[in-house]
Amino acid sequence: MSRILVTTPIPDPGPSILEAAGEVEVRALGAAELADACASGRYAVVVSQLGDRFDGALLSRAQIVGISNYAVGYDNIDVAAATEHGITVTNTPGVLTDSTADVALLLMLATARRAIEADAFVRAGLFDGWKPELMLGTDVSGRVLGLAGFGRIARATARRALAFGMTVNFCPRPPGDRPVSDSELGEFAGRVNHVSWDDIVTGSDFLSLHIPLSDATHHLVDSAALSAMKPSAVLINTARGPVVDETALVTALHDGVIAAAGLDVYEHEPRLAPGLADLPNVVLLPHVGSATVSVRSEMARLCATNAAAMATGSKPPHCVNP
Numbered sequence: 491m492s493r494i495l496v497t498t499p500i501p502d503p504g505p506s507i508l509e510a511a512g513e514v515e516v517r518a519l520g521a522a523e524l525a526d527a528c529a530s531g532r533y534a535v536v537v538s539q540l541g542d543r544f545d546g547a548l549l550s551r552a553q554i555v556g557i558s559n560y561a562v563g564y565d566n567i568d569v570a571a572a573t574e575h576g577i578t579v580t581n582t583p584g585v586l587t588d589s590t591a592d593v594a595l596l597l598m599l600a601t602a603r604r605a606i607e608a609d610a611f612v613r614a615g616l617f618d619g620w621k622p623e624l625m626l627g628t629d630v631s632g633r634v635l636g637l638a639g640f641g642r643i644a645r646a647t648a649r650r651a652l653a654f655g656m657t658v659n660f661c662p663r664p665p666g667d668r669p670v671s672d673s674e675l676g677e678f679a680g681r682v683n684h685v686s687w688d689d690i691v692t693g694s695d696f697l698s699l700h701i702p703l704s705d706a707t708h709h710l711v712d713s714a715a716l717s718a719m720k721p722s723a724v725l726i727n728t729a730r731g732p733v734v735d736e737t738a739l740v741t742a743l744h745d746g747v748i749a750a751a752g753l754d755v756y757e758h759e760p761r762l763a764p765g766l767a768d769l770p771n772v773v774l775l776p777h778v779g780s781a782t783v784s785v786r787s788e789m790a791r792l793c794a795t796n797a798a799a800m801a802t803g804s805k806p807p808h809c810v811n812p
């Protein structure tokens with residue numbers, strides 16, 4: 491039986507699917523230990539999570555068949571190097587779309603309506619009755635939502651935003667562009683507007699990021715982009731932290747260059763940029779876009795099914811190698 495290394499325990503039904511396919515070892519490993527484990531020839535498959543880095547150096551030594559990432563994103567893995575060394579990489583697409591879009595909306599509403607600040611105000615015993623000007627926020631309906639990206643999660647976010655009465659603009663592959671046909675737009679044809687990255691940046695009341703991290707998107711939202719946004723704009727990031735220059739964001743929030751931000755992901759996760767947590771105009775979540783019981787269980791099922799297929803020599807359902 492093949493050995494499967496699991497770096498972080500995954501929920502049911504993951505373990506039973508893995509155990510039926512191979513001998514499972516659950517081991518929390520540091521970076522050097524992970525590299526050695528992959529090079530040892532002891533494991534056929536590694537079940538990994540976002541904090542496990544598989545770079546070119548690790549992959550060039552690795553004696554493994556595949557990596558099953560417990561996530562839809564896989565920027566922690568150098569897929570080109572994995573492909574070069576004949577290592578299959580898989581992810582968990584589709585099952586966390588709605589939960590992540592929910593968190594994008596949650597962050598929009600929480601920032602617009604100052605929910606965290608208001609909660610702290612009540613808990614501190616400061617609420618002494620209704621007042622015409624207490625905790626005034628911003629409307630969401632009637633405002634412009636700019637979506638960076640137009641994949642599954644962006645579309646689910648668009649669906650929700652349209653129901654809230656927002657105008658929805660999208661840029662499918664920022665900072666560049668690509669054509670989008672009416673048939674690709676499907677249910678959104680005539681209901682959302684395809685615009686350039688520059689127009690998304692300058693024209694959005696809420697700018698929500700839904701793009702993978704790559705060389706092209708690293709620091710896509712930098713100090714220049716932040717300066718080009720409306721002073722009343724809100725930045726939402728449920729994608730990947732390094733898409734935003736977090737130090738520049740702290741300065742922009744502090745100086746009123748933009749009004750607020752709602753973040754579920756961080757540039758140097760789990761560390762925050764100095765000063766970020768001291769700002770009143772940012773809502774901070776601990777990377778919980780997919781964190782519902784049912785979604786994490788579905789992710790475990792997909793992840794374990796991918797790993798089991800690779801451990802038993804069949805084609806995994808969700809391979810990301812080109």
Ligand code: DGY
Nearest residue numbers: 560561562563586780
């Ligand atoms: C992912 O799957 O890529 C999320 O960031 C974590 O669920």
